[in-house]
Amino acid sequence: IAGGGPEWEAVKAAAEDRFVLMIEFANHPFSPEATLHMLEEGTTSDYHYSWQECDRESHGRQPAADLHREFKQIAPDVRCRMQRIVMEEGFKARAYIAFEGTQSQQMLPIFPVNTKIRGVICSELEFDVEGRVRTESAHLSFEAPLEAHQVVISYLAKSAQQLALREGGCRILQRAIEVAGQEERATLAHRFRGDVWQAAASPQANFVLQKCVVNLPPREVLFMAEEFKGRAV
Known part of the structure; x- marks a missing residue:
């Protein structure tokens, strides 16, 4: 709805209150009935949810409830806290949600399993005329310096080649390269040494290579050009 x-x-105030309650609800033990009731109160019947890094998506309240169940099973101790919500024009908002918990399976690919992790999610929201959430698109926020998240840097560097092949992992790497310091950017880029040709052929990983070229000095990505020598592009 324009404007x-x-x-x-x-x-606007009711919309903000509803979403804050939804975030607080995430800290409760899972209950199918309570979850559906929460979604009926706070979302539209065609509610669409997506979380890029997890490669998860749902359409409708029941699929969203099923996704919530999956999250709680994988990370039962997770705790969420609303940091801030920015209400925008056109029935839209951006919410920044801090989370902390332990994942028993690798739902979030940049974090290890069975280790306490923390981060911030940015949810881009669109509401209907009654203030209920119609769409929610979530992604990890890297607004804070990545140097403050050494576990993230370490995992990204170790798993860059595998992550780059996944849609969610590809997005994580691109954002990390944008905001990381020069040393961390170079570390991530050099993980593709010897595999540039294969990465360039990937529908996902090739975007990571492009991001490296744009954000790093030529000397740091010279190896990419050298690996293309003698090959048709």
């Missing part, structure tokens, strides 16, 4: 105008102003 929003008075209609959006009338429901």
Whole structure:
């Protein structure tokens, strides 16, 4: 709904309150009935949720409830806290949600399993005229310096080649390269040494290579050009 105008102003506070309650609900033990009730109160019947790094997506309240169950099974001790929510024009908002917990399976590929992890999720939201969430697109936020998240840097460097082949992992690497320091960028780029040709052929990994070329000095990515020598592109 373009602009929003008075209609959006009338429901903006209620929309914010509803979403904050949804985040607080994530800290409770899973209950199918309570989860569906929460979704009925806070979302539209065609609610669409996606989380890029996890390669997870749902359409509708019941699939969203099933996804919530999966999250709670994988990370039962997870705790979420709303950091801030920015209400925008056109029935939209951006919410920054801090989380902490332990994943028993590798749902979030940049973090290890069976180890306490923490991070911040940015959720891009769109509401209906009654202030219910219609769409929610979540991704990890790297607004803080990556140097503060050594476990993230370490895992990205170790697993860069595998992550680059996945859609979610590819996005993580691209954002990390954008915000990391020069040394960390070079470390990530050099993980592709010897495998540039294969990465370039991947629909996902080739975007990571492009991001390296744009964000690093030529001397740090010279090896990429050298690996292309003698090959047709």
